[in-house]
Amino acid sequence: MKMKCQRCLDREFDVPDFSLEEKRTLTNLKANYQLAELLERIESIDNMPMLNAKFILLHINGTHGKCNRCGMDDLSGEYVVCPKCKALNFNWDIKEPNGH
Ligand SMILES: [Zn+2]
Numbered sequence: 746m747k748m749k750c751q752r753c754l755d756r757e758f759d760v761p762d763f764s765l766e767e768k769r770t771l772t773n774l775k776a777n778y779q780l781a782e783l784l785e786r787i788e789s790i791d792n793m794p795m796l797n798a799k800f801i802l803l804h805i806n807g808t809h810g811k812c813n814r815c816g817m818d819d820l821s822g823e824y825v826v827c828p829k830c831k832a833l834n835f836n837w838d839i840k841e842p843n844g845h
């Protein structure tokens with residue numbers, strides 16, 4: 746799907762439909778600040794251009810519900826614009842369906 750963040754570059758980026766497994770891996774890397782590896786992973790998933798991969802990297806939330814830009818911690822929805830700072834968030838819910 747096409748996505749755009751009004752706090753960043755004024756252009757649209759193609760965001761692939763990530764699997765739950767991919768979302769887990771990417772979110773965990775982001776949460777642990779392993780950004781070089783995160784970038785490599787994203788690029789390898791869809792053979793995507795560096796700029797596109799960087800856009801995705803920047804917008805993944807390390808903590809579910811917490812804005813990656815201003816830290817507002819009441820976000821709901823998967824691809825959501827923060828009501829406070831207007832940044833786009835990839836607010837993936839990566840919890841196991843059976844708890845954890
Ligand atoms: Zn942004």
Ligand SMILES: [Zn+2]
Binds near residue numbers: 817
């Ligand atoms: Zn925000």
